[in-house]
Amino acid sequence: MLSNVLGMVVIIFVINIFYVTLNTVRMILTFKGYRYLAAFVSIFEICIYVLGLGLVLNHLNHIQNLIAYALGFASGVMVGIKIEEKLALGYITVNVITSRLEMDLPELLRNRGYGVTHWTAHGRKGQRLMMEILTPRRNEFDLMDTIKSLDPNAFIVSHEPKNFYGGFWVKSIRKGTKS
CATH class of the missing domain: 1.20.58 (Methane Monooxygenase Hydroxylase; Chain G, domain 1)
Structure with a gap:
């Protein structure tokens, strides 16, 4: 041959x-x-x-x-x-900025299994809700779709964190138990 x-x-x-x-x-x-x-x-x-x-x-x-x-x-x-x-190895951090302060988006996302840190930020047009969400990469698109369904006008940025230290996720990440 x-x-x-x-x-x-x-x-x-x-x-x-x-x-x-x-x-x-x-x-x-x-x-x-x-x-x-x-x-x-x-x-x-x-x-x-x-x-x-x-x-x-x-x-x-x-x-x-x-x-x-x-x-x-x-x-x-x-x-x-x-x-x-x-x-889809690793984890992804998703930053979300929304003007929907009246809606409890962090709690809605937590109820769907995501860990959310949030705070109030100040944008060009007033107060905004800022959220930072860490999730396995395989969940990235589901998370993005969930956020878009809750707020179609949300500003969303995702990136891969290089290192982890502290927080409630770190122990389970190191053991490989968090999915």
Whole structure:
């Protein structure tokens, strides 16, 4: 099958999808602090990389191999991103600013299982309610949808916190019990 031109192109394409997907996942695991799992993934990543690159370098006289390598690389990036979205590792902080002071939005969100810290802030058009909510990343879009349903005009910003210290969540985050 390796002597078959189309077969070679398909093999190079698929190998590079696997390589770049593993590369993307390994980098994300590294950024999220899963060092040992990232190191384990890198074993497979580098074996697949050497295999795919070797096939291309041994057959450089066929431009379609290089094209397959490049297309596999791009496809692997997309697959890796999709896998990372599904894994949704880590936590997200969502900041919400709303003018709905009369509505007890913090309590409504707490009743839905979210931890909310809130305070009164002063904006251009008067008093505002400011809320800060920490939640697992996998809950981010549900939280955003909940906030939008409660106040379609809320200003919402989300970001990933790098470190945690203090607060009621920290013990359960470190133990891995809070979902």
